[in-house]
Amino acid sequence: MLYLFSLVPVVLAILLYIIPYIRVIRVMALLAQLAVTGSAIYVFFLSKSGDIITKIGGYESVLGITLKSDTLSSVFIALTSFLFLIVVLYGFNEDSGRFYWFFMFIWQGLLNGLFLSRDVFNMFVLIEVATIIVSVLMMYKRDNRSMYDGMVYLMINTVAIQFYLFGIGYIYKLTGVLDIDVAMRIMSQMEPSTFYLPYALIMTAISLKCALVPLSGWLPKAHGTASAPTAVSALLSGLHIKCAVYLFIRFQIFFEVIDLSVFFMVIGIITGFVGFIMALAQSDIKLILAYHTVSQIGIIMLALNIPDAYSRTGGVYHIINHAMFKSALFLCAGIISEVYGTRDIYKIKGVLKRLPLVGAATIMAILGITGAPLFNGSISKYFIVSGAGGFVSVMIFLINLGTIISFIKYSTMLFGKSEDCGRVKIDGFRQVAVMILGIICFTGGIFGEQFIHFLFNIDVGVDAAGYFEKIFLFAASVIAGYVIFRYYVRNSLLLKKISGFHLSFRGMCASIGFFFAMVLIMIRFFA
Amino acid sequence: MSNIGIVEIFAVIVFFISFYGLITSKNIIKSIASIGIMEIAVIMFFLGIGFFDGMKPPIGPNLENVADPLPQALVITTIIIGITVCAVNLSMLITLCRQLKAADWDIVEKKSSE
Amino acid sequence: MIQIFLIFWLISSLLIIIDKQLIHLIIHLGIFSMVSAVCFFMLAAPDVAMAEAVVSVFTTIVFIVCFEKYYSLVDILVVPDKKAKFFRHLVPIGFTILLIALFFMFIPDVPASTYLKEMYISMFQQDIGGENAVTAIYLGYRVYDTLFEALMLLVSIAAIIHLSWHEKKLDIVDRTESGIGNYNIASATIRVIVPLIVMFSFYLIVNGHISAGGGFQGGALIAVLFICRYIIYHIHDMNIDRIIILEKLVFVLIAIVAIYFIFLGAGSWLSLPQGVYLMVMNLLVGIKIACGFLVMFYRFMVYERR
Numbered sequence: 001m002l003y004l005f006s007l008v009p010v011v012l013a014i015l016l017y018i019i020p021y022i023r024v025i026r027v028m029a030l031l032a033q034l035a036v037t038g039s040a041i042y043v044f045f046l047s048k049s050g051d052i053i054t055k056i057g058g059y060e061s062v063l064g065i066t067l068k069s070d071t072l073s074s075v076f077i078a079l080t081s082f083l084f085l086i087v088v089l090y091g092f093n094e095d096s097g098r099f100y101w102f103f104m105f106i107w108q109g110l111l112n113g114l115f116l117s118r119d120v121f122n123m124f125v126l127i128e129v130a131t132i133i134v135s136v137l138m139m140y141k142r143d144n145r146s147m148y149d150g151m152v153y154l155m156i157n158t159v160a161i162q163f164y165l166f167g168i169g170y171i172y173k174l175t176g177v178l179d180i181d182v183a184m185r186i187m188s189q190m191e192p193s194t195f196y197l198p199y200a201l202i203m204t205a206i207s208l209k210c211a212l213v214p215l216s217g218w219l220p221k222a223h224g225t226a227s228a229p230t231a232v233s234a235l236l237s238g239l240h241i242k243c244a245v246y247l248f249i250r251f252q253i254f255f256e257v258i259d260l261s262v263f264f265m266v267i268g269i270i271t272g273f274v275g276f277i278m279a280l281a282q283s284d285i286k287l288i289l290a291y292h293t294v295s296q297i298g299i300i301m302l303a304l305n306i307p308d309a310y311s312r313t314g315g316v317y318h319i320i321n322h323a324m325f326k327s328a329l330f331l332c333a334g335i336i337s338e339v340y341g342t343r344d345i346y347k348i349k350g351v352l353k354r355l356p357l358v359g360a361a362t363i364m365a366i367l368g369i370t371g372a373p374l375f376n377g378s379i380s381k382y383f384i385v386s387g388a389g390g391f392v393s394v395m396i397f398l399i400n401l402g403t404i405i406s407f408i409k410y411s412t413m414l415f416g417k418s419e420d421c422g423r424v425k426i427d428g429f430r431q432v433a434v435m436i437l438g439i440i441c442f443t444g445g446i447f448g449e450q451f452i453h454f455l456f457n458i459d460v461g462v463d464a465a466g467y468f469e470k471i472f473l474f475a476a477s478v479i480a481g482y483v484i485f486r487y488y489v490r491n492s493l494l495l496k497k498i499s500g501f502h503l504s505f506r507g508m509c510a511s512i513g514f515f516f517a518m519v520l521i522m523i524r525f526f527a
Numbered sequence: 528m529s530n531i532g533i534v535e536i537f538a539v540i541v542f543f544i545s546f547y548g549l550i551t552s553k554n555i556i557k558s559i560a561s562i563g564i565m566e567i568a569v570i571m572f573f574l575g576i577g578f579f580d581g582m583k584p585p586i587g588p589n590l591e592n593v594a595d596p597l598p599q600a601l602v603i604t605t606i607i608i609g610i611t612v613c614a615v616n617l618s619m620l621i622t623l624c625r626q627l628k629a630a631d632w633d634i635v636e637k638k639s640s641e
Numbered sequence: 642m643i644q645i646f647l648i649f650w651l652i653s654s655l656l657i658i659i660d661k662q663l664i665h666l667i668i669h670l671g672i673f674s675m676v677s678a679v680c681f682f683m684l685a686a687p688d689v690a691m692a693e694a695v696v697s698v699f700t701t702i703v704f705i706v707c708f709e710k711y712y713s714l715v716d717i718l719v720v721p722d723k724k725a726k727f728f729r730h731l732v733p734i735g736f737t738i739l740l741i742a743l744f745f746m747f748i749p750d751v752p753a754s755t756y757l758k759e760m761y762i763s764m765f766q767q768d769i770g771g772e773n774a775v776t777a778i779y780l781g782y783r784v785y786d787t788l789f790e791a792l793m794l795l796v797s798i799a800a801i802i803h804l805s806w807h808e809k810k811l812d813i814v815d816r817t818e819s820g821i822g823n824y825n826i827a828s829a830t831i832r833v834i835v836p837l838i839v840m841f842s843f844y845l846i847v848n849g850h851i852s853a854g855g856g857f858q859g860g861a862l863i864a865v866l867f868i869c870r871y872i873i874y875h876i877h878d879m880n881i882d883r884i885i886i887l888e889k890l891v892f893v894l895i896a897i898v899a900i901y902f903i904f905l906g907a908g909s910w911l912s913l914p915q916g917v918y919l920m921v922m923n924l925l926v927g928i929k930i931a932c933g934f935l936v937m938f939y940r941f942m943v944y945e946r947r
Contacts, residue, residue: 176754
C-alpha cells in the first residue's frame, strides 16, 4: 500500500483545489497533513522491523514498478511529512491563493514517491514534475526577478535531467531492466568498465541537482530568490535539495563497482569553501542562507564519500539536522524581513527585542548550523570527523570556521538598537512552527546518540573526552572567527568584488558539459 | 564497434548539437528549442535500443521479430513531459517579455536584477 | 533506409541551431518534428510516431504565439555583422566535438539485453490483455508512471494559468483580427478534414488496445479538432474553468480505476473480458489529454496572444 503515500496527497491537492472556501481549505490542509504525518511515522516504525515492499499490480518486480521502504527512505519520508507539517502550521493564517496548497500537496506526494520508488524511470518522471512545481512555487508572486530565477531553474534542471535520461537509457540497454535492485544483481556479473558512461551521465545530473561546485550557479538564484514565499524557500533548502542527495546515496550504492569517492570528496571540499566565501560576500539575508546551503551540501557530500560507516551515518544525520536548522533559519528570516520590510542585514537591528521568540529560534538554529556543543550540528560533525583522516578533518574545521564567521555576521542583526523598539505581535501559528524547529535543533544535540539509534538502528557512542576537545575547539574558533570578522570581513574589498559573481545560463550549461567530461576523465584514470 | 547501432551514433551527435545550441544561443527562445531537440535525441536513442533492420512494431497477434515495447512506452511519457515543460517555459517567457521587453539572456539578466 | 532519414534528421537539427534568423525556427522545428516522427515510424514505433506528430502541432502553435509576442513586444537590436565571428564559435565547437569524442570513447560495446523484452512479449496478453504491447505496458505494467505523467499535464496547466499575465477572466473575445479564416483555401480544407479527424481520433481511442494508437494520441487529436474549429470560426464559446475542473475529476477517476484494477488486482475476480480495462483507461486518458491540450491551446491562443 506504499503507493498511497504518493497518490493520497495528490488526490487531496485536487480536492483542495476544487473546494472554493479558503477557511475549509486551511482546516482540511492541516488535518490532512496531520494524517499523512501520522501514517509516515507509522510506516517508519513498521520498516524498522524489516523492509516493506509493494509490487504494484502484483507483477514480478522486473515487470512492474516496485516501491520499497527501507531504513533510509522511511527516515526521509518521516522528515518530508514532518517538515510539511511545520510549513502547513506556518502558513495556516496566511492568505495564499488557491494554487498554493494545490502545489504544496502535490509536491509532497512527489517527494514521497521519489523516496519510495525503486524504478529509475519512475524517479525521472517524479523529479521532472517536482521541478515544474518548484519553479512555479518560486515565482508564485510573479515579479521580474523571481520569474527569471524560476525560468533558469526550470531550464537548467531540464537540461540536467536529459543527461539522467540518457544514463538510464544505457542502464536499460546494458542490464535489460529498470529496477534498481535487479539491475544491481545483473551488473555485478558484468565488467565495471561497461558502466562508466551511464555513471558519468547520471552523476552529472545528480551533481547539478545537488549543486556541487561547478554546477551550483542555479542554487542561490533559486533558493534565495527574493519574492518566493518563505515556506517554499525553507522547503527548497531544507528538503528539496536533499532528494538530490538521497539520489546520490542510492546511485552510489547502485554503482558500487565504480569508486570515485576521492573525486567527490575534493568536489565536496571545494563546494564547502565556495559556499561560505560567497555567503560572506552577501548582504541579503536570504542569499546568505542560500549560499550556506551550498556550503553544507559540500560537507554532506564529503561525509558521504568518506569510506567509513561512522562518517556516513554522520552525513545522513547531518542531512536531517540541516533540514531542521536551515528551514528554521529561512522561516525566521521570512518573518524578520516581513516585519522590518528589508532583507539587508546591515539595516536590521535588534531582532531579539522586537521578536523575542523568533530571535530565540534563530539563535538555536545558528548554534546548530555552526556546530556549537550540545546542539545537533555538533553531533553530526563529530561523527563525520571521527571517521575522517587528518587532512579532511582540517578541511571540515576550516569550513566550519567560515560558517562561524558568516553567522557572526548574520547574528549582528539580532542585537543592537532598532528605531522602534516595541514588540511586534505576530501570528501564533508561525511562532509555534519556528519554535518547534528551534527546540528540535537543541534536543537533536543532547539526545544525538539516541536519535541516531532510533533513526538508523545503529549504536554509536560519543566519546566524552573527544567531545570536550571539540568544545574547546569550538570556543577557540568562535573567538578566531570574531577576530577575523571584525578586522577583515567587514571592510574587505575582495569580498565586495566577488559578491556579484554569477554564472549566466550559457555558462551553467557549459559547466554541465565540463563536469561530465571531468567525471569521464577521472573514471578513466582513477577508478 | 559492432554492437553500436547507427541510431545510437546519430542520437549522440544530435544530443551534443543541441548542447552546442545551449551553450551558444543568445536568445531564450532558441534555448528552449534546443532543450526540445535534446529530448528528442534521447528519445531516438531509447527507440534505437536493441533495434535491427526488419523489425516489426510490437502490435498484433503474431509477435515474432518485433521491436522492444518497453522503450516505446517510456518514450510516450517522455514526449508528454517534453511538451509540457516547453509550454511552461514559453508561457514564462511571454510573461517575462511583457514585463522586460526583452528575450535575450544578457538583457533579461541585466534588467531583472534591477 | 533509416540511415537516409537519420541524416535528414541530423541536418534539420543543425538548421535549428545554426540559422541566425530567429523566425525560421518555427519552420525548422516543424521539419525536425516531422522527420523525427518518420524516423520513429521506421524504428517500428508507430505509437511514438503518432504521439510526436500530434504533439508537434501544439509545439508549433505555442511557438507561433510566442514569436508573435516576441516581435510585437521586444525591441530587436540590429547587430552589425562582425567579420571575426568564426573564431568566437571555435571554442564552443571544439568543446562540443571534444565531448562527442569522449562520449564515443566510452560507449560500451555490448549487445542490448533483451531480458525484459522477451518477458513482456510473452506475458502481456495474459496479464493485461489486448494485442498492443506498448499500450499494455503504458496502461498496465507501468500505469504508476502514467498517472504521474497525467499529473504533469495537470500541473503544467495550473502553472500556465497561474503564471499568465492575465489574472481575470476575459469577458468578450473578439477575434476578428485572426488571419487564417480569411483565406478560403485554408478554411475549405479544414472543413473537409475535420470529419476525418473526428473519425480517426475515435478510432485511435477505441482501438488503442489492439492496434497502434491509444488514449494519448486520440485525445490530442480531439484537441486538434477543436483547434481547427477555432481557426475556422474564431469562436471560443467553451467554459475553460469547467474544462479544467473536468480534467481534474477525470484524473481522479483514472487514479481510482488504476488503483482498483492494477494496484489491487481486482480486475480478475470481476471476470471482465480481456481488454475492457485497457479500453476504459484509453477513453479516460483520451478525455484527460484532450481537456488538457484544449486548455493549453486556449490559454496560449486567446489569453496570451492579447
